[in-house]
Amino acid sequence: MSQRSRTGTATLAAALLALAVLAGGCTEAGGVRGTPGAAGLRDPFFPKLGNGGYDVSHYGLTLAYDPASGRLDGTTEITARAGQDLSAFNLDLAGLTVRGATVDGAPAAYNRAGNELTLRPHEEIPEGAEFRATVTYTGVPEPLTDADGSKEGWLRTAGGAVAVGEPAGSMTWFPGNHHPSDKASYDVTLTLPAGTDGFSNGIRTARRTEPDGRVTTEWHSAEPMASYLATVAIGRYETGTATALGSVPVLTAAEPPVAAGSAALRGEIPGILARQVERFGPYPFSAAGAIVTRDGTLGYALETQTRPVFPSASFDRTTLVHELAHQWFGNSVTPADWRDIWLNEGFATYAEWLYAEEYEHVPARTHFARAFAQDANWAFPPAAPPSAENLFDPPVYQRGAMVLHKLRETVGDRVFDEILRGWAAKYRHANATTGDFTAYAESVAGRDLDALWDVWLYGDGKPDRP
Structure with missing residues (x-):
């Protein structure tokens, strides 16, 4: 992300069943005894974000949108594997009206409480079993306002919408396990009025006109993706196509x-x-x-x-x-929780410095010196943002990049390049922590780097000199 500015129903029986789920586990006659999955993963900044007890492998999103009314009709099919014997599990969903839910094709009881949608399957799901949960829903999505005042989620435009989700906005347009630690592949189908186009992540696999004149496009993302990185853009657009790296389609x-x-x-x-x-x-x-x-x-x-x-x-x-x-840094190698966002932004900022050094003849050291001189970059250590409000503050970006530059100066260009490429390879399509990075850098460098981390990554104050 570029640095943000600061302007920047269920039947009574179903409800009773869901309340029983929230109170604890339930035993089916002759079945295993399961318990509900956790309603939240206790992320340091977003403790209720995400859900426990299962791991999603695939999302199938089927969306129909009317730009004139702002109405979204959706069906989300989630393929997941149970990490425990599950009597119930939660999904994150903000607003919107749930019309129905099934688990493995059988109707499931459901209950809403805030942004938590609880599903209780007809039969408990044993640990290790793969299951499919389907939720149908409708409504006019509303964006979220973040702690820094910026908007995210489903953002309505004059002729369509744009959906973005960092850190939690994807829950405004589809139910899911919306913590970055649970990545999955995606298929997105968009059905829109004639004359309106729709775009999403990955490769467009189909485009057709429906009998009623609406246009449907289908998109496939094969590689794992954190839900905050899912997007939809709806409206009138002009497109361009090319090929990168010999075989990668660019749209x-x-x-x-x-x-x-x-x-x-x-x-x-x-x-x-x-x-x-x-x-x-x-x-x-x-x-x-x-x-x-x-x-x-x-x-x-x-x-x-x-x-x-x-x-x-x-x-x-x-x-x-x-x-x-x-x-590479954030999408493929994704932080295990939001506290480690510098692994995204510090690396992407340093990529700017490397580009300027290589192709604009401005040494990375010059960018480092400028960042060092700015008081705003010393408000907190990059590896320890004090709150969710600070996730997109200057230290995460600029001081995060300074950490990488000091690492480069300490180990030399050859080893630094090996660390940069190796980090992206070792944790490709996975999640990682700051501790994972420091341990990896030390293993490649073959030396203890605590003195560097203590000052530049974790230190509270500004050093006397760069």
Whole structure:
């Protein structure tokens, strides 16, 4: 993400069953004794985000949207594996009206409490079993307002919508396990009025006109994706296509008022990816691209997987380099919880510095010196943001990048490049922590680096000198 500005029903019987679930486990006659999965994963900043007791492997989202009314009709099919004997499990869902739910094809009782949707299957799910949960829902999605004042989730536009989800906004348009530690593959089907196009992550696999004149597009994302990186863009768009890295399809889309002005830079995506592959290792996904919107809907750019979203005012080369670097750092290698967001933003910011050094002849040391001199970068250590309100504050970005530059100075360019490429390879399509990174860097460097981490990664104050 580019650094944000601060303007930036169920029957009575079903309800009683769900209340029993919330009170504890239930034993089916002759069945195993299960317990409900946890309603939240106790993330340091978002303790109720995500859910325990199961792991999602795939989301199938079937969405029909009417831009005129703002109404969204959706069906989400979740394929998951039980991590315990489950009598019930939760999904994160904000707003919207649930019309029904099934588990493995049988009706499931459900209950809503805030952003928690609790499903109780007709039969308990034994530990290790794969199951499919389907939820149908409808309504006019409303965005979330984050602690820093910015908007996320389903953002309505004059002729459509844009959906972005960092850190929790995806729950405004589909139910799921919305913590970054539970990544899954996706299939997204969008049905829209004639003359309206729709885009999502990954590869477009089908486009057809329905008997009623509406247009349906289908999108497939094979590689694991955290739900905050899922996106949808609906409206009138002009598109561009290219190929990167020999075989990766590049699809860009821009709203007509900003299409001509963004075309040249959109055309640079294959070249930028080629340079980043040299530095970060193999590109981790099977598609690439970008979505550029008119200003006024979105106050920041976001690294949505394979197809970052940009308001036109943020669509510049530096921000494009930043969001494309996130495909390795944040999207493929994803933090285990939100406290470690510097593993996303510090790395993407340092990617900016590396690009400027290599192709604009501005040494990374110059960027380091500028960041060192800015008091805002010393408000807190990058590995320890004090609250959710600080997730997108300068230390996460700039001081996070400073950590990487000091690491480079300490171990030398050859070892640093080995760490950068090796980190992206070792945790490809996985989750990682700050501790994982420091341990990995030390293993490659062959030395203890506590002195560096203590000052630059965890230290409370500004050092006397750079």
